[in-house]
Amino acid sequence: MTEIKLKQVRKSFGDVEIIHGIDLTVESGEFCVFVGPSGCGKSTLLRIIAGLDNVTSGAIEIDGETVNNVSASARGLAMVFQSYALYPHMNVYKNMAFGLENSKMPKPEIDRRVREAADMLKITDYLHRKPKALSGGQRQRVAIGRAIVREPKAFLLDEPLSNLDAELRVTMRKELAALHANIGDTMIYVTHDQTEAMTLADKIVVLQDGLIEQVGPPLDLYNNPQNVFVAGFIGSPRMNLIEATAGQNAEGWSLNDTNLSVSIPGVDGLTDGARCTLGIRPEHVSISTDGAGHTTARVAFAEQLGGETYLYCDVEGLPQITVHQPGQLPVVKGETLALNFELENMHLFDANDQVIVNKVKG
Amino acid sequence: MSDSSTNGDGFGDRAKAAAGWPVMVSFQALNYPLSAIQRIVGIQGMPWIFLLPNLAFFGIFVVIPLFINFAFSLTGGTELFLGNRVYTGTEQYGFLLECETFGDPITCREDRFWKGLYNTAIFIIFQVTFLVLFSLITALILNQKIRARGFFRAVFFFPVLLSPVVVALIWKWILLRDGILNAFLVSVGMDKILFFVSPEWSMFWAVFVSIWAHMGFYTLILLAGLQAIQPDLYEAAEMDGTSKERVFWRITMPLLWPNLLVVLVLALIKGVQIFDEVFVLTGGGPGTATQFIVQYIYNTGFTEQVQNFGLASAASVVLGVVLFVLTITQLAVTRARDNG
Numbered sequence: 216m217t218e219i220k221l222k223q224v225r226k227s228f229g230d231v232e233i234i235h236g237i238d239l240t241v242e243s244g245e246f247c248v249f250v251g252p253s254g255c256g257k258s259t260l261l262r263i264i265a266g267l268d269n270v271t272s273g274a275i276e277i278d279g280e281t282v283n284n285v286s287a288s289a290r291g292l293a294m295v296f297q298s299y300a301l302y303p304h305m306n307v308y309k310n311m312a313f314g315l316e317n318s319k320m321p322k323p324e325i326d327r328r329v330r331e332a333a334d335m336l337k338i339t340d341y342l343h344r345k346p347k348a349l350s351g352g353q354r355q356r357v358a359i360g361r362a363i364v365r366e367p368k369a370f371l372l373d374e375p376l377s378n379l380d381a382e383l384r385v386t387m388r389k390e391l392a393a394l395h396a397n398i399g400d401t402m403i404y405v406t407h408d409q410t411e412a413m414t415l416a417d418k419i420v421v422l423q424d425g426l427i428e429q430v431g432p433p434l435d436l437y438n439n440p441q442n443v444f445v446a447g448f449i450g451s452p453r454m455n456l457i458e459a460t461a462g463q464n465a466e467g468w469s470l471n472d473t474n475l476s477v478s479i480p481g482v483d484g485l486t487d488g489a490r491c492t493l494g495i496r497p498e499h500v501s502i503s504t505d506g507a508g509h510t511t512a513r514v515a516f517a518e519q520l521g522g523e524t525y526l527y528c529d530v531e532g533l534p535q536i537t538v539h540q541p542g543q544l545p546v547v548k549g550e551t552l553a554l555n556f557e558l559e560n561m562h563l564f565d566a567n568d569q570v571i572v573n574k575v576k577g
Numbered sequence: 578m579s580d581s582s583t584n585g586d587g588f589g590d591r592a593k594a595a596a597g598w599p600v601m602v603s604f605q606a607l608n609y610p611l612s613a614i615q616r617i618v619g620i621q622g623m624p625w626i627f628l629l630p631n632l633a634f635f636g637i638f639v640v641i642p643l644f645i646n647f648a649f650s651l652t653g654g655t656e657l658f659l660g661n662r663v664y665t666g667t668e669q670y671g672f673l674l675e676c677e678t679f680g681d682p683i684t685c686r687e688d689r690f691w692k693g694l695y696n697t698a699i700f701i702i703f704q705v706t707f708l709v710l711f712s713l714i715t716a717l718i719l720n721q722k723i724r725a726r727g728f729f730r731a732v733f734f735f736p737v738l739l740s741p742v743v744v745a746l747i748w749k750w751i752l753l754r755d756g757i758l759n760a761f762l763v764s765v766g767m768d769k770i771l772f773f774v775s776p777e778w779s780m781f782w783a784v785f786v787s788i789w790a791h792m793g794f795y796t797l798i799l800l801a802g803l804q805a806i807q808p809d810l811y812e813a814a815e816m817d818g819t820s821k822e823r824v825f826w827r828i829t830m831p832l833l834w835p836n837l838l839v840v841l842v843l844a845l846i847k848g849v850q851i852f853d854e855v856f857v858l859t860g861g862g863p864g865t866a867t868q869f870i871v872q873y874i875y876n877t878g879f880t881e882q883v884q885n886f887g888l889a890s891a892a893s894v895v896l897g898v899v900l901f902v903l904t905i906t907q908l909a910v911t912r913a914r915d916n917g
Contacts, residue, residue: 288818300809304831314817
């Protein structure tokens with residue numbers, strides 16, 4: 216069980232700074248997911264922790280020991296690569312045993328570890344096959360097996376599921392979660408897929424442009440985003456974000472824009488006439504039955520999934536609004552609907568995109 | 578075919594529209610003869626029709642000469658046309674291969690052939706070994722992140738662009754009695770070395786110049802092989818705590834093996850065929866110290882007073898068989914290695 220700490224970690228390539236000073240603690244046994252769009256620095260950060268790249272400044276600590284100058288292999292971490300990085304000329308057994316042979320471990324011990332890991336990952340039947348004779352999912356298992364046999368202090372996984380098809384990705388996601396529950400080691404997982412982050416993580420680190428936007432448990436990030444970026448990035452479909460102007464009135468505030476009028480109770484941090492962003496998740500937008508709502512929209516596209524319905528609605532002058540409702544809604548393309556926003560689940564962000572309040576009412 | 582992208586004459590409408598009228602006219606012009614041929618040979622036969630130009634070229638310039646050469650090897654006399662030549666059966670082969678002791682060329686009836694074979698074997702052993710070794714080392718260095726990498730790649734490849742005669746002449750200017758190298762030796766107080774008078778020096782320079790001239794090509798093949806190895810594999814090995822030596826022997830070399838084999842086979846075949854550079858550089862001398870098998874064939878068939886086409890052809894066939902056996906052996910070794 217291992218704790219990993221990053222202290223003011225910065226990384227530059229030439230004159231370009233990619234990571235701008237990151238402080239983070241990954242607790243022992245935690246499944247921590249780095250998530251963010253392409254180019255946000257999440258893979259670079261993982262490689263820095265692995266020892267494959269050096270930090271420009273700052274410190275990496277593993278169990279309280281600074282490892283900036285410790286080689287990748289001596290850090291005692293194992294990495295699973297996006298491309299699997301299996302040695303194509305070795306069979307599965309040799310792939311898994313290779314790292315252990317480097318440390319001159321006795322052969323019976325190597326054999327025991329390889330067979331145990333193969334058993335755990337259900338790849339015993341493929342031990343004598345070469346990687347090219349395996350499916351994507353089997354290769355992924357071998358890559359994980361190669362990490363497991365080393366009994367590392369922590370696992371680093373760099374987008375390990377991104378090369379798999381959608382169905383297999385879901386299966387492997389469950390298996391990874393079960394594996395973490397089984398072995399209980401610290402895992403750091405990089406992905407750009409927020410669904411993977413939400414389903415796997417104990418703690419999510421949202422990164423953008425080499426900076427941490429927010430750190431926290433998945434539902435905390437979902438329910439209490441600290442800024443517009445996190446609000447938009449976490450959750451699928453993404454949160455509806457609508458810019459409006461705040462106006463003070465006798466009951467509290469009204470948020471207005473073309474074709475939008477939302478009255479909310481008193482909120483600290485709003486100023487009269489200020490631009491703000493209203494955030495409302497698709498499942499918190501309802502269809503008004505009496506024709507009166509916060510806005511009126513025309514259905515541009517309806518996705519009927521059987522158990523749930525997604526509506527993509529156009530409102531003139533506003534961004535498209537997504538509505539998510541359970542069950543099958545009898546709505547057709549082009550229909551005009553009055554939409555209501557649940558104030559108890561409405562988020563409000565200031566002109567600098569920072570949160571003012573995560574529950575406008577309640 | 579009746580979908581919207583094709584019409585009755587078998588060519589895509591969109592392709593025609595995109596390419597403009599000259600292509601359309603060409604398509605139409607080709608369409609009628611090709612349709613007529615297809616009616617005769619059927620759709621199954623069409624691939625052979627498209628292969629025909631290449632097959633014809635290969636047949637006329639490779640396969641037919643191969644058979645003509647073999648036919649010549651079964652004849653004697655000095656007549657040029659096969660029809661006028663005397664059939665001698667395997668007499669030429671008997672003449673070539675008759676030796677008291679096969680290890681000693683002097684005891685063979687046609688000792689120049691055996692001397693040529695012996696010289697070629699010596700040449701190949703050193704040339705192929707060092708050529709592959711230097712190409713590999715150069716490729717490994719050029720694959721590193723070194724300064725001016727592109728420039729060095731060009732420098733190493735440059736000799737490949739030169740004609741073999743130019744290569745030989747350049748080195749002749751350097752190595753002759755009054756060449757640049759001897760001028761340098763004299764300037765530092767040493768005696769001149771008569772490189773082309775000593776059999777050992779002549780063989781050394783034949784090997785050296787050949788390596789210098791061809792190394793760039795083989796380096797390029799190996800460099801392509803090295804660059805095709807996924808960088809992730811090296812990072813995985815680094816995470817596994819693999820030493821640099823072990824990375825080289827257990828990861829780089831096995832993954833480079835297909836390219837290395839290509840280099841080995843090509844270098845070996847080219848080595849056996851060595852002629853022009855050495856012919857210009859040393860003329861096969863001193864004596865027959867650098868006379869290789871191809872030069873023997875050339876001399877026997879074309880430069881001697883009695884042009885013995887039959888014997889030269891028989892020597893060519895023997896050379897062809899040797900090359901064939903070498904290639905098959907190398908491929909068998911590779912196959913056994915891949916399966917094992």
